[in-house]
Amino acid sequence: MTALAERPYGRAGGGSRRGPRSGSGFALLLPALVPVLVFSVGPLVYGILLAFTDARSGRNTETSFVGLENFAELLSDGDFWESFRIGMIWGLSVTVLQFLASLGLALLLNQDLRLRGVARVLAVVPWAMPPVVVGLMWRLVYHPDAGLLNGLFGSDVDWLHDFSLALPAVIVVGVWTGMPQTTVVLLAGLQNVPRELYEAVSVDGAGPWRRFWNVTLPQLRPVIVAITSLDFVWNINQFSLVYVLTQGGPGGRTRLPMLFAYEEAFRYGFFGYAATLGVAITIVVLVVLGLYLWRQAREGD
Amino acid sequence: MKRLSAALAVAAVALAAGCGSGGGDGGGDAAPGQNGEPVKLRFLSLAWQKESIEANKQIVADWNTANPKIQVEYVQGSWDNVNDQLVTSFEAGDPPDVIHDDSPALSSFASRGFLLDLTGKVPAELKSDIPQAAWDTVTFSDGKSGQGVYGVPFLQESQVLIANKKLLDGAGVRVPTPESPWTWDEFADVAKKLTKKGAYGVAWPMKSPVNKVLNLALNFGGTFFDTQNGKTTVKVGPQEREVLQRIHDQLYTDKSADPSALGMGTADPLPGFFAGKYAIVPAGVYLRQQVAEQAPSGFEWVTLPPLKGQTSQQGAVSQTLSVAADSKHPDEALKFIAYFLNGPNQAKLAKGDWLLPTSTTAAKDPALTTKENGWDVATASAKDLVVAPFLKVNGFDEWKSKVATPAMQEYFADKISLDELANRLVEEGNKVLERYSR
Numbered sequence: 001m002t003a004l005a006e007r008p009y010g011r012a013g014g015g016s017r018r019g020p021r022s023g024s025g026f027a028l029l030l031p032a033l034v035p036v037l038v039f040s041v042g043p044l045v046y047g048i049l050l051a052f053t054d055a056r057s058g059r060n061t062e063t064s065f066v067g068l069e070n071f072a073e074l075l076s077d078g079d080f081w082e083s084f085r086i087g088m089i090w091g092l093s094v095t096v097l098q099f100l101a102s103l104g105l106a107l108l109l110n111q112d113l114r115l116r117g118v119a120r121v122l123a124v125v126p127w128a129m130p131p132v133v134v135g136l137m138w139r140l141v142y143h144p145d146a147g148l149l150n151g152l153f154g155s156d157v158d159w160l161h162d163f164s165l166a167l168p169a170v171i172v173v174g175v176w177t178g179m180p181q182t183t184v185v186l187l188a189g190l191q192n193v194p195r196e197l198y199e200a201v202s203v204d205g206a207g208p209w210r211r212f213w214n215v216t217l218p219q220l221r222p223v224i225v226a227i228t229s230l231d232f233v234w235n236i237n238q239f240s241l242v243y244v245l246t247q248g249g250p251g252g253r254t255r256l257p258m259l260f261a262y263e264e265a266f267r268y269g270f271f272g273y274a275a276t277l278g279v280a281i282t283i284v285v286l287v288v289l290g291l292y293l294w295r296q297a298r299e300g301d
Numbered sequence: 302m303k304r305l306s307a308a309l310a311v312a313a314v315a316l317a318a319g320c321g322s323g324g325g326d327g328g329g330d331a332a333p334g335q336n337g338e339p340v341k342l343r344f345l346s347l348a349w350q351k352e353s354i355e356a357n358k359q360i361v362a363d364w365n366t367a368n369p370k371i372q373v374e375y376v377q378g379s380w381d382n383v384n385d386q387l388v389t390s391f392e393a394g395d396p397p398d399v400i401h402d403d404s405p406a407l408s409s410f411a412s413r414g415f416l417l418d419l420t421g422k423v424p425a426e427l428k429s430d431i432p433q434a435a436w437d438t439v440t441f442s443d444g445k446s447g448q449g450v451y452g453v454p455f456l457q458e459s460q461v462l463i464a465n466k467k468l469l470d471g472a473g474v475r476v477p478t479p480e481s482p483w484t485w486d487e488f489a490d491v492a493k494k495l496t497k498k499g500a501y502g503v504a505w506p507m508k509s510p511v512n513k514v515l516n517l518a519l520n521f522g523g524t525f526f527d528t529q530n531g532k533t534t535v536k537v538g539p540q541e542r543e544v545l546q547r548i549h550d551q552l553y554t555d556k557s558a559d560p561s562a563l564g565m566g567t568a569d570p571l572p573g574f575f576a577g578k579y580a581i582v583p584a585g586v587y588l589r590q591q592v593a594e595q596a597p598s599g600f601e602w603v604t605l606p607p608l609k610g611q612t613s614q615q616g617a618v619s620q621t622l623s624v625a626a627d628s629k630h631p632d633e634a635l636k637f638i639a640y641f642l643n644g645p646n647q648a649k650l651a652k653g654d655w656l657l658p659t660s661t662t663a664a665k666d667p668a669l670t671t672k673e674n675g676w677d678v679a680t681a682s683a684k685d686l687v688v689a690p691f692l693k694v695n696g697f698d699e700w701k702s703k704v705a706t707p708a709m710q711e712y713f714a715d716k717i718s719l720d721e722l723a724n725r726l727v728e729e730g731n732k733v734l735e736r737y738s739r
Contacts, residue, residue, distance in 0.1 A: 057388060058444070059414035059626060079703060144564070145572065161508065161564040163714070250564075251707025266388050268699050269413065270736075 050275035057269030070276035080277065082252065083260040086167065087281075090256055091236035094174040098235075099228050101175060102182035107212075109183070110190045120187075127180035135244025138173045142245075161250045170245055170254050177241060178234065182227055189223035190216070225296045229289055236285055257281050339372045340630045342637060345386075345397035347378045347620075350590060353653030360646050364637060371633045373399070391415040396625035398634045404438045404454065404618045404692055411441040411451040412695060417624040417631055418449035424639045427453065435659040437688040438619045442695070452621030455642045456656040458585045459607060459615055459682040460516060461675075462488075463592055466601035468495055468580040479681040482606040482613060485520065485547055492557035495580040504562035504570040504579035505548055510709040511701045513583075515691055516617070517544045520610030524690040525726075532738060533694050535730035537723035543610065545712065546719060553715055563713050575600055586679040590655040593674050604675025607682050615682075616689030619659060657683045696737035704729045 051070060055063045074080050109120050126134065141148045142159040150157060159169040197215045206214065217224075239258040242248065248255035248263070255263075257277065265274035348357045354377075361375045376397055378386060383402060387410065390396040396415070410416050428436075431454060439452040462483075469476060472494045477483045483491065492502030507513070515525055523541035527534050551558040559579065562570050568591050573579050575597055582588070592602055607613050622642065624634045640646070644662030651658040651669060657680060658664055669680050691697045705726060712722040 057392060057413055059391070060444075061413070145569070156561065158564040163711070163716075249706075251710055252703065263702075266385050267702075268696075269388070269409070 047275050048279055050272055051279045053272045053275075055272040055275070057265075057271060063272070066272070070273050071280070073273065074276055074280060079252070080257075080260065083255045083257050084284075086253070086255060087236055087257040089167065090171060090174065090238070090254075091232055093171055094178065094235045094238075095228055095232045097171070097175045098178045098182050098231055099224070102179050102186055105179065105183045106186035106190055107216075109187055123183055124180045126177055127184075129177075131177065131238075131240040132244050134173065134177050135241050138176075139245060142169060160246050163250055163253055166246055166250055166253045170242055173241060173245060174235060174238065178231060182231060185223060185227045186220065189220045193219040221296075225293065229292060232292075233285055233289065236281070339370050340633045342371065342373045342399060342628075342630060342634055343376050343397040344373050344399040344637070345376045345378045345383075345401055347380050347383055347401045348654070349380065350587075350654055352590075353650065356649045356653035360641055360649065364640055368637075371630075371637065373637055387415075391625070391627070394627055396627055398625055398628040398630060399637060400623045400625060401620065402452070402623065403620050404452065405697065407439060407451045407621060407623060408441045408692060408695065409698065410623075411449065412444035414444055415626055416451045417626045417628065418443060418451065419453070419624065419635070420450050422631075422635055423450070423453065424635075427639045427642060430644060430661055431455075431659045432661065434617075434687055435619055438617060438692060439621055441693065452619075452623035453638055453642055454619030454621050454659050455647055456620040456651060456654055457617050457659055457683065457686055458587060458656055459617065459679070459686055460513065460583060461586055461607055461679060461682060462581050462583050462605040463574070463588060463675075464581045464603050464605050465574065465577065465579075466603045468500075468577065469603070472580075476603070477605055479606045479678060482609045484609045485543075488608050489547065489551060489555060489557070492551055492581065493555050496555075496557040500577060501559040501562075501579050502557040503551060503581045503583065504559050504565070504573060505552070505583065505713070506565035506567050506570050507563045507710065507713050508566045508569075509706065510713060511705045512618075512689075514544060514548075514709060516615050516689060517608075519614045519616050519687065519689075520544065520608060520612060522611060526690050526694050528693070533734055535700070535727045535734065537726050542719060542723065545709075545722070549713065549715075549719070552713065560714075563710075571595060581605075586657060586682070587655045589674055589679065604678045606678050607685060613682075613685040614687050615685055616691070617686035618689055618692060620656070655679075657686075694734070696734045699736075700730050700733045704733060 052065055052067060053063050054066045054069070055061070105123060109116065109123060113119065129137075139160070140146070144150060144156070144158040144161075147159075149155075149159065157165065159165050193216060197219070198211060201211055201215055236256075237258055238256060239262065242254055242256055242259060243262075246254045248259045258281070261274045261277040261281070264270045264277060344361065346354075346357050348354045358375055361373050365372055378401070384406060387396065387400065387402070387406075391410070391413075400416075402410075407416065435454040435457065436450065439454050440448055440450050443449045472491070474491045474494060475483075475487075477487075495502035515523075518525060518541055521540050521543035523538075523543060525535060525537065525541055527536045548558070552560050552563075559573075562573070562579070567584050567588060570579055570582050571588075571591060574582050574592075575595070586604075589604060596602060607615060622638045624631050624638070628634055642660065644660045645666075647658040647660040647663035648666040648669060651663060658669070663669065664680055664683065669676050671677065694700070708717070708722050708725045708729075711717045712719065717725075
């Protein structure tokens with residue numbers, strides 16, 4: 001979103017009014033900074049510190065620093081790697097599928113269709129639903145006896161409890177949930193593509209496919225990079241949706257890293273170890289994102 | 302200059318507000334019930350069946366009228382998220398005073414010091430009304446070196462068989478009684494006889510197989526855990542394998558059990574049961590409530606007593622009432638519990654939940670021994686309940702959800718062999734248990 005928002009205002013920032021900003025600027029920032037420090041940075045630092053302790057749930061437990069012991073345990077924890085693998089499959093496939101589906105939808109909604117306004121509103125509806133509601137709704141869709149899906153196909157499949165189907169079934173829901181914001185952002189990007197460019201390539205005799213490949217995609221590039229990276233972060237940290245749908249089952253087949261961390265902390269009471277998990281996932285997300293953005297930036301040049 | 306000072310003022314206000322809200326509360330309403338004010342207790346109840354909620358609320362209301370000095374607030378909880386709710390409220394130091402839960406959950410809360418040790422505090426009348434076997438289900442290590450009683454057990458569940466009477470009569474099989482129940486061999490034969498085209502003798506709903514298997518395994522003396530010198534390990538020997546093997550045989554050798562029922566929760570086979578697709582459904586006694594309520598008119602069903610291996614013994618867990626260690630009024634809380642769980646009230650609660658009371662006076666209540674809805678068979682099965690061995694195992698919950706549930710599900714789905722299952726239960730299981738002995 002920011003990439004888009006900045007464009008029209010880009011010039012104003014470099015304007016002539018450079019008042020006495022060094023002192024007052026900070027003071028103006030302070031009211032906004034305090035909540036960030038108290039509610040964001042504080043817990044974050046606490047969480048990171050916790051990752052280096054053996055903190056456990058309990059009334060009279062003693063907590064001591066254990067250095068990197070938790071991280072060592074993490075590296076040799078088969079359950080963690082399994083959960084990590086599932087998280088990666090989930091994060092990547094949801095993001096990619098979401099992007100492809102949303103791009104198609106955005107292109108469609110960008111056409112001069114009848115009832116375009118209605119269609120656009122409908123496309124955004126899932127956005128208005130909290131993940132828990134989405135989860136409950138899809139649980140009904142997937143219900144083995146009374147579900148819409150089995151009713152439609154006349155099949156007798158227990159989608160969310162089948163060992164091999166559960167993850168794909170959950171991924172479909174993830175794609176569905178995340179589509180609105182991706183679509184809206186891509187649609188906004190599409191509308192920002194200058195018409196002259198299309199006219200120019202049409203004059204050169206380009207068909208729809210070439211127009212898409214040579215004009216639309218390159219023009220959309222910054223938007224695509226921004227939304228896919230945001231989506232990836234969002235998806236890999238997804239919790240509530242899967243928690244409602246499967247609670248990580250069957251047999252851990254949909255146990256995303258965040259669910260795993262939650263279980264460690266609130267079910268088994270290993271707070272320190274759960275914090276380590278959180279830190280590890282943050283590092284992984286940063287690394288993946290860093291690589292991706294770095295490559296995109298290089299190619300963009 | 303004006304702008305700067307204005308900004309600073311805003312910042313100062315924000316800071317003050319931020320700090321104020323941080324440490325403000327706390328000591329406010331902690332004053333105990335002196336100066337004539339009634340003591341307030343919060344009672345977290347997990348009742349969920351309609352009749353049961355009514356019974357719970359009724360007893361609380363009766364208490365509140367009789368005891369103006371000790372007022373109890375009924376708080377509705379849910380089995381689905383009670384663990385999360387309790388962990389967070391325990392950690393925050395503001396738990397409900399009286400807590401309804403079940404004994405498997407108590408063990409880990411007890412070892413973390415969240416629950417009050419009730420040893421010597423339970424009134425004699427209540428203590429003697431509940432048999433020692435039930436008290437065993439709430440006696441746990443205190444996390445250091447001692448043992449304590451961390452709840453009052455009140456409702457128990459046994460595994461019975463619920464059967465379609467017409468199909469049983471049609472096949473001409475012997476109807477078992479509590480005095481002479483079916484053995485597992487006889488059960489296998491009956492199930493084969495009842496299996497016809499499009500209909501199965503039995504449906505094993507195995508969405509959560511672990512407790513079911515472990516409780517039934519005691520029929521053949523299978524305990525699954527072995528504690529020596531304070532160190533607990535998993536064991537899967539011939540005794541533990543019996544029940545696993547027999548259920549597996551029904552599914553894949555005799556083909557008298559429907560494999561597609563495996564993913565179901567306990568109540569899910571009922572539509573098939575009513576339609577005659579399954580002749581017998583093994584279930585906890587509470588399922589009778591749903592059968593009685595949902596059965597189409599004219600549908601005849603019977604409750605059959607638990608199966609017999611070498612014995613009819615089953616592992617039992619109890620629903621419990623506990624007092625939080627952080628409760629400010631533990632004595633009042635215990636008084637309330639003693640009233641809530643006296644004989645007549647337990648009979649009401651048992652009827653409401655279709656479970657078995659631990660109270661010996663409640664078990665004699667005519668409503669719990671009538672033939673109607675199989676109460677006589679259900680209540681008789683209580684005599685074979687013994688404390689489930691897994692109750693005392695620290696880390697059982699993690700073993701169950703990380704190791705045993707997926708492994709057993711795969712075994713029953715015929716994806717791994719019994720040897721492989723045993724291997725995983727033991728090896729991965731012991732790794733899990735080790736975390737808790739540190």
